[in-house]
Amino acid sequence: MAADLQGKVVVVTGGARGLGAAAAREVVAGGGSVVVTDVLEHEGRETAEALGSAARFHHHDVTSEDDWQTVLEHAVAEFGQLTGVVNNAGVSAASLLEHESVAHFRKVLDINLTGVFIGMQKAIPLLRAAGGGSIVNISSAAGLTALPLTGPYGASKWGVRGLTKIGAMELSESRIRVNSVHPGMVYTPMTAVTGLERGEGNYPGTAMGRAGEPEEIAAAVAFLLSDAASYMTGSEIAVDGGWTAGKTLRELTGGTLPPGNEPQVHGR
Numbered sequence: 001m002a003a004d005l006q007g008k009v010v011v012v013t014g015g016a017r018g019l020g021a022a023a024a025r026e027v028v029a030g031g032g033s034v035v036v037t038d039v040l041e042h043e044g045r046e047t048a049e050a051l052g053s054a055a056r057f058h059h060h061d062v063t064s065e066d067d068w069q070t071v072l073e074h075a076v077a078e079f080g081q082l083t084g085v086v087n088n089a090g091v092s093a094a095s096l097l098e099h100e101s102v103a104h105f106r107k108v109l110d111i112n113l114t115g116v117f118i119g120m121q122k123a124i125p126l127l128r129a130a131g132g133g134s135i136v137n138i139s140s141a142a143g144l145t146a147l148p149l150t151g152p153y154g155a156s157k158w159g160v161r162g163l164t165k166i167g168a169m170e171l172s173e174s175r176i177r178v179n180s181v182h183p184g185m186v187y188t189p190m191t192a193v194t195g196l197e198r199g200e201g202n203y204p205g206t207a208m209g210r211a212g213e214p215e216e217i218a219a220a221v222a223f224l225l226s227d228a229a230s231y232m233t234g235s236e237i238a239v240d241g242g243w244t245a246g247k248t249l250r251e252l253t254g255g256t257l258p259p260g261n262e263p264q265v266h267g268r
């Protein structure tokens with residue numbers, strides 16, 4: 001069942017596709033209104049149009065302060081107020097630190113971290129004017145643990161996690177909650193290019209043995225946007241099939257339990 005988002009007005013960045021589009025669908029399913037924003041004009045419009053009158057699309061580069069101002073004002077003009085922001089837009093990158101260029105490092109940080117900072121800063125007065133609200137920052141499992149080959153991406157996602165907690169401390173008196181969501185490997189256009197396949201058994205790196213679906217992340221996002229999460233701020237929710245919880249039994253045993261360790265049933 002969708003989280004209750006009646007009366008909520010939420011801006012979702014990077015909402016044209018993938019996790020952002022799923023979050024936008026979840027907002028509308030919960031009775032809220034959504035402004036889908038993205039640099040992808042065509043896909044963004046299609047995603048918003050499919051959601052009917054409770055959704056709008058606005059072109060938006062999250063690295064631009066002017067774009068942020070316009071988008072947030074647009075949300076208030078269209079739907080009367082702003083109660084939530086999902087800072088979801090992001091780019092991924094995979095390379096060894098020693099092969100990274102400074103220019104590329106800066107670019108990833110600009111989109112994935114500075115974009116979140118600008119969004120939080122610009123949203124504060126509008127959320128305050130609404131009597132409070134909820135900011136949900138999409139970090140990553142790569143913002144909870146060290147993943148090789150994710151230099152700029154991992155640094156940006158650890159940064160998002162920290163910024164979230166600082167925002168939570170600074171904004172609680174304004175009744176603005178700030179939390180981060182940390183997806184593991186989820187099947188989206190971002191990860192499909194790596195050859196990731198969906199379905200059971202296709203991602204043995206997690207306890208659950210599969211990649212997540214965008215809707216499974218969106219459910220956590222919607223919960224944090226809703227009043228059901230009224231006592232949550234500064235929290236980090238891993239939605240990663242157990243990836244960051246520890247080593248899987250398969251990894252530890254190579255798939256075969258040592259003799260004498262077969263599961264036992266104790267008691268009646």
Ligand SMILES: NC(=O)c1ccc[n+]([C@@H]2O[C@H](COP(=O)([O-])OP(=O)(O)OC[C@H]3O[C@@H](n4cnc5c(N)ncnc54)[C@H](O)[C@@H]3O)[C@@H](O)[C@H]2O)c1
Nearest residue numbers: 014018019039061062088089090140183185186188189190
């Ligand atoms: N898919 C995963 O496995 C996974 C795991 C952990 C975290 N994440 C994070 O979730 C978020 C969404 O990822 P996704 O998998 O849906 O990826 P995606 O590539 O499918 O979607 C990302 C969206 O962000 C948009 N975007 C990129 N740069 C932008 C900019 N400067 N301004 C505005 N929009 C911009 C893209 O156009 C795209 O629509 C990202 O922050 C990503 O790092 C994804």
